[in-house]
Amino acid sequence: MKKLFVSITTVIVLFAALSCCNQKINPGVPSVLKESSPESAGMSSQRLARLDRLIQSSIDSGRTAGAVGFIARDGKIIYYKAFGVSDLDAGIPMKKDNIFRIASQTKAIVSIAAMMLFEEGKFLLDDPVSKFIPEFKNPQVIDKFNPDDTTYTTIPARREITIRDLFTHTSGIDYAGIGSPVMKAIYAKYDIPAAFGTDKMILGDKMRALGKLPLAHQPGERFTYGLNIDLLGYLVEIWSGESLDEYLRKHVFEPLGMNDTYFYLPENKHARLVKVNTEGPDGKVKSLIPQDVINYPLMKGTYFSGGAGLSSTVYDYAVFLQMLLNNGEYNGQRLLSRRTVELITSNQIGDLSLGYDKFGLGFEITTERGQTVLGVSEGSFAWGGYFGTTYWADPEERIVAMIFCQQVPFSHSGEIQGKFKVLVYQALND
16 A cells, blocks of 8 residues: 555656646746856857857948847847947947837737737637728739739639738738739839838728738738738727737837837937948948938837837847747736747648748748758747848747848848858857
């Protein structure tokens, strides 16, 4: 009898131990990001110095003017450095807390905001968009287009577009600025904004107008990067009863302490905004003049672009990503459940692909084949921004990393960002 009691006790203890080991959130991860030595996080200081040389050589060779690089592992900030200048003409040194136009990195934040409302029961992923915005009822798909006068004919869509289609860019909605020539012409004709809008536009007005225009293809047929998350941002307004700006401020930025993330910067933070550069025919960086169109963060605007409108710092965005690595919680503030984070970071596009990778609810997801390219772990989630910013979060290695620049066009961005990823993983020391 005594042996039986010992055996049962042993089983209970082992079960409890295994249960602890299977916890999704690493109990050793700090509740907030804190600076620490690379070695304390299983990384090599000596090998991380290669990142310094990579970024500095890009600046010295004239390929970019400045950058901020960041790596955290297990919630420990082990690399956080500024290089070059934030203003090429004035020669102002880049600082770690400079503010960058994060453009399409806005999409992840708005996607998370929408999923917070999903958790409140405001919608289901396969609800039709027309359930909430009647203008999207009975969608049409472009059939024939006359470039001479921009007239077109359409055919009925086989089904309505769903909320899931917006998250995954499979709705058939294109971009007005960087989309196909046909859809750009149609959107321009009806004054659909390219991405950022102007200071006097209203998000709801433009999204309802978008609902009356044809789709580029049948819903669910393929991945087409477009104004989907702008539309999702308008749905956040409908579901919450608040402007997108208000909702993000109250429910995402303030709880996470993201104090430098805005659609339109307050005047006391204008000086921290990095100037956008361009490149000459020789591929060398030069000042972009004029800056008026891309200085939308300095406006007092009313158009809140859920797909591209935010500006932020490297640190603020790292907090946002760390919250996701913590399965929806940061510094005692829970935004999402663990299960919802798993849903967000799982393949949502079936057999469709982005190169080797898949797409979740707002993020590109690294696949088994995709991890063979740069060494980023399978299951990592990532994206970037039009002006030369990129990020990724790696649940397997517990890494948050990013490098931010401000340049368009930026023909060297793929090389610099790709090498940055390689050099992060070569510094692992455990």
